[in-house]
Every structure is written in structure tokens, then in C-alpha cells.
Amino acid sequence: MLARLMESGNKRIADLAVNSNFRSLRFRHDRIFFQKASLQEKTILGLIGKESGKETMQMEVYDCKQKTDLTGANLIWDTKTNQKITSVAGKNVIKGGKASWDFYWQLFGRNSIDNKGLLIKQYVHYDKGMDNAYWDGRRMVYGDGDGTVFTSFTSDIDVIGHELTHGVTENEANLDYENHAGAMNESFSDIFGIMIKQKCDNQDVKKSNWLIGEKVMIGPKYALRSLKAPGTAYINHPDLGDDPQPATMDGYQNLPNTQSGDWGGVHINSGIPNFAFYVAAFNMGGYAWEKAGRIWYAVLTDTSLIQNGKFTDMKNLTIVHAEKLFGINSPESKAVKQGWTEAKV
Amino acid sequence: MDRGESLTEAMKIKLIRTGGFIPITKEAETDVNLSDSQVKSLLEIIQPDRIPSPIKDGNYYLLAIGSSSTLVDLEKVPDEYKALFSKLKSDLKFIKRR
Numbered sequence: 001m002l003a004r005l006m007e008s009g010n011k012r013i014a015d016l017a018v019n020s021n022f023r024s025l026r027f028r029h030d031r032i033f034f035q036k037a038s039l040q041e042k043t044i045l046g047l048i049g050k051e052s053g054k055e056t057m058q059m060e061v062y063d064c065k066q067k068t069d070l071t072g073a074n075l076i077w078d079t080k081t082n083q084k085i086t087s088v089a090g091k092n093v094i095k096g097g098k099a100s101w102d103f104y105w106q107l108f109g110r111n112s113i114d115n116k117g118l119l120i121k122q123y124v125h126y127d128k129g130m131d132n133a134y135w136d137g138r139r140m141v142y143g144d145g146d147g148t149v150f151t152s153f154t155s156d157i158d159v160i161g162h163e164l165t166h167g168v169t170e171n172e173a174n175l176d177y178e179n180h181a182g183a184m185n186e187s188f189s190d191i192f193g194i195m196i197k198q199k200c201d202n203q204d205v206k207k208s209n210w211l212i213g214e215k216v217m218i219g220p221k222y223a224l225r226s227l228k229a230p231g232t233a234y235i236n237h238p239d240l241g242d243d244p245q246p247a248t249m250d251g252y253q254n255l256p257n258t259q260s261g262d263w264g265g266v267h268i269n270s271g272i273p274n275f276a277f278y279v280a281a282f283n284m285g286g287y288a289w290e291k292a293g294r295i296w297y298a299v300l301t302d303t304s305l306i307q308n309g310k311f312t313d314m315k316n317l318t319i320v321h322a323e324k325l326f327g328i329n330s331p332e333s334k335a336v337k338q339g340w341t342e343a344k345v
Numbered sequence: 346m347d348r349g350e351s352l353t354e355a356m357k358i359k360l361i362r363t364g365g366f367i368p369i370t371k372e373a374e375t376d377v378n379l380s381d382s383q384v385k386s387l388l389e390i391i392q393p394d395r396i397p398s399p400i401k402d403g404n405y406y407l408l409a410i411g412s413s414s415t416l417v418d419l420e421k422v423p424d425e426y427k428a429l430f431s432k433l434k435s436d437l438k439f440i441k442r443r
Contacts, residue, residue, distance in 0.1 A: 132365040134402040166401040177399040241442035259405035262368040
């Protein structure tokens, strides 16, 4: 019937018939795709977690009282008792921890850091004037900042999301913390950190400034990192100098794989995959977590992403997953390719 | 501080902090009067138990004496040196990147 209408001499009827046929085809293909989709694909598409809805976040917050002994820190808040607290840093990490857990749960059906409901442990007021935050393999730890260059490292939700994502990466691809793989590890943390902030603030790719840690670093011109323009988060800073991140592969820095060499520049060369993601997400438009975020999560949880992978492995896998999720030659797969081309990978 | 059996000598020691969420280096330097054996003993005590695996965004401390620097664990600093290291840590200044 539709075939006959498509050949109708009446252009309007023919147009309607072609459109109906196209929609019908797409629905049939969608149905077949969802029937055949693997558990991982269903999870990525958000078809798993939302249906169950039973899991809840478990979190504890500890006050280190400006000491470095984590075992002596005081428990000041937990999800069971939900007690009132006065610490601003404590309140920040509760908000950021919840936002991060919600992000992974609502979008990917992921239940916490290990996808098995791991208790999220966060430690605030670590050391005196400590200008840093870190993930030690079991917990997130935040300093108060030196008060001159940095304020509390709990001030930005993207920093909290960044640290939590280190835990996710450790439980998934478990990328080595050196050279290319280390920079990819850092990049995943920045990418998911920024998307967690964007989702909290309901920011699309155009509205977001793509800056990590803009409150943590004191001064309106400064942030810790920029995904949109790596190397510009701080320029000619009186204490730090210039942001060392390259945006493209020709600026890749071969640094020693030592503590002093930032393990081969993991926080420096991460600018390259960060920029590829930014370009891809921006070209897709809308909210970054809806398309680009799903592609990058599929890569992070893909067992074929090897621990000592290179940027080219990440590039290839993001293209594979973009095509798998959105189709070969889809605007999304083209946007991903464009991202890596712009980053010169 | 036990000045030890051998002659003490004025020397400069430098505490260096590296790593972190953004890779920055901070340093603080001071003069101390320590004998060679005291320096050797101190470095043995404060060296990490094992080569630490990288902590994501973690900081590391090195102690530089002369031209060599050694990774140190500040949690292991003996009581008699705690004030010295506490002062060095609070004096840490950013090394500007160019």
C-alpha cells in the first residue's frame, strides 16, 4: 500500500508515504536493536537502572581536622543518620557526592564507584592549607587550600566528580597512571567531572564554560583546567605561571615517568583527549551527557580498552561506540571523528 | 637533636613537593647542622617502606641535599626532626612554570 502511495503522482501524498515508510523502518530497526542489545548497551542507553530504582547511595564524610592521619579522622556525616553538619567543605562533598552518584545511576544504571553499591568515603580538611584533592584507591581526600592561590578543593562539584570518577576508572578500564594511559585516566575524570557539573547546573554544550575548578582557584581569570581551550585555564598567573596543557597531539609533552615528571605528564597531556571530547560534544549539540557522554562511558566500560592503551586506541573505540550507538555515518560518529581530527590524534 | 659523633657541618636541605590535581612544584630550603651519619640515618628512617604506586592526583615529597634528592614519607619523620619538617612544609613556595 505504502509503496503504491510513494509512487503517487500527488507530491504531497508521495511525501507523506515516504515519511511514513521511513518512520516505520526506523521503528522496526530500533525494535530489533533493543531486542539484540547486550546488557552493556542497555545499561549505556539507560534501560537498566531506571527500571529497578531500588538502589540508594551510601556515603560517609570524615573530618581530618587539618591532620594527615586518615585513620584518626572523625565521622561527621553518613547517609544512615543524615545528621546536620556545620562544615562547609562537608556540605560541599555531600552535595557533590550525591550529584556524582545520581549522574552515574540515572544515566548509566551504575550503582556507585564499583557498580555494586560501594560506600563512598570522603575526607575533608586534610592537612594544613593543603592545596590538593586526591583518590587513594579507597576514598576521596580534600584539602582546604592555601587561601592565597587556592580555596577549598571541595568548592567545585566537577573536582568532586573528577575524584569519584578515578574510582570508577579503577573499577573498569583500570588504566595505568602513566604516559598515554594515565592521561586518558585523567581525561575520563575531567570529562565526567565537567558533565556532572553541567547536569547539576542544567547547562548544554553552549552554555557551559567547560572549566574545571573555577572556584577552587582564586581569581576570576583562573581555573584548574579548560576542556574547551586546554592551556588557557590560567595564563601568566603570579605564582603558577602558565597552564601547561596542550590541546593537540603536536604539543604532546614527553616527560619522565616519575613523581616529578607527573608520571609522564598525565595531568598535562590529558588536554588532548579532553579537547577531542569537547569538540565532539559541541558538534553533537544539546547536553553533553546525552550523546557524547554515553559514547565515552561505553568506552570506559569496554573491556577491550587495555590498561596501557594509547590515545589512538581511545580514538578508535569512541568511533566504534559512536557507530554502534548512533549508526555508521551518523552525525554523532562524524562529530567524534571530527573531535579527534581537531586534537590531531 | 643528637649532634652525633662526627663533626657537624652547615648544609642546605630542600623539601620539594610535586604532583597534585594540577602538577605544581613547591619548594622550601633551610640551613641545618648535621653530620653525614645523621643525614644518612635520617634518610633511612624517612624513606618510604616501598616504592609507592601512583596515587591519583597525589602529592609526593622529596628531600634534596646537595645534588641528590630522595623520595620521603613525612609520616615517618622522627620526633626530633618534626619541628624542622613542619617549618619546611609551611614555608613551601610555588615554583612558577614558564
